[in-house]
Structures are given as structure tokens and as C-alpha cells.
Amino acid sequence: MPIVIFDNDDNNYFNWISLNPEGFVLNSSRIGKHDNNLTLHKSTCDRVGHKRSNDRANSRTDIYLKHCCSKLSPLEHWASANKNLKHPVGYYRCAICFP
Numbered sequence: 168m169p170i171v172i173f174d175n176d177d178n179n180y181f182n183w184i185s186l187n188p189e190g191f192v193l194n195s196s197r198i199g200k201h202d203n204n205l206t207l208h209k210s211t212c213d214r215v216g217h218k219r220s221n222d223r224a225n226s227r228t229d230i231y232l233k234h235c236c237s238k239l240s241p242l243e244h245w246a247s248a249n250k251n252l253k254h255p256v257g258y259y260r261c262a263i264c265f266p
């Protein structure tokens with residue numbers, strides 16, 4: 168299953184979320200920012216799955232890119248290959264949606 172990346176593209180991101188309610192989202196800060204934080208979520212998670220507001224400053228795909236896939240394993244592999252070296256596993260699993 169391909170990974171789709173949304174970068175400064177909230178409209179297509181939320182469209183993907185709505186079309187893939189069983190899918191997964193890897194929240195990825197831009198390299199060099201926020202320690203390259205990588206967190207896996209289900210696409211329905213409150214942390215990633217709805218709009219904050221229409222304000223550009225509250226974009227979901229501005230500071231954090233969204234890597235999306237209908238399967239979890241491709242995102243786990245990507246996260247392992249691009250991991251945060253400060254983190255023992257390299258990425259986090261959301262403690263709210265438990266992907």
C-alpha cells in the first residue's frame with residue numbers, strides 16, 4: 168500500500184481521512200524541528216482527524232506533515248527508517264487511539 172504525504176495541503180488531507188476511516192496517519196515534524204517527532208495515529212484520532220479551525224495558523228499539514236496509508240506496516244517501516252535517534256524505538260504510538 169502506498170504512503171501518501173500531505174504537506175501544506177489540508178483540503179486533500181481531510182479528504183483522504185474521510186475516505187480512509189480505517190487508515191493510519193504518521194504525524195511527522197519537518198526534519199530538524201521538534202526532534203523529528205514521529206507519532207502514529209488512527210485516521211479517526213481526535214489528535215489528527217479533524218480540523219482545528221479554518222485559520223491558516225491552525226493547519227494540520229503546516230508544521231507537521233501527514234504520512235497516510237490504509238495499512239499500518241508501511242508507516243512503521245518508514246518511521247523506523249526515518250526515526251528520531253533520541254527515541255529508543257524511533258517513533259511513538261498515540262496513547263489516545265492506540266494504533
Ligand SMILES: [Zn+2]
Pocket residue numbers: 207208209212213214215261262263264265
Ligand atoms: Zn491518536
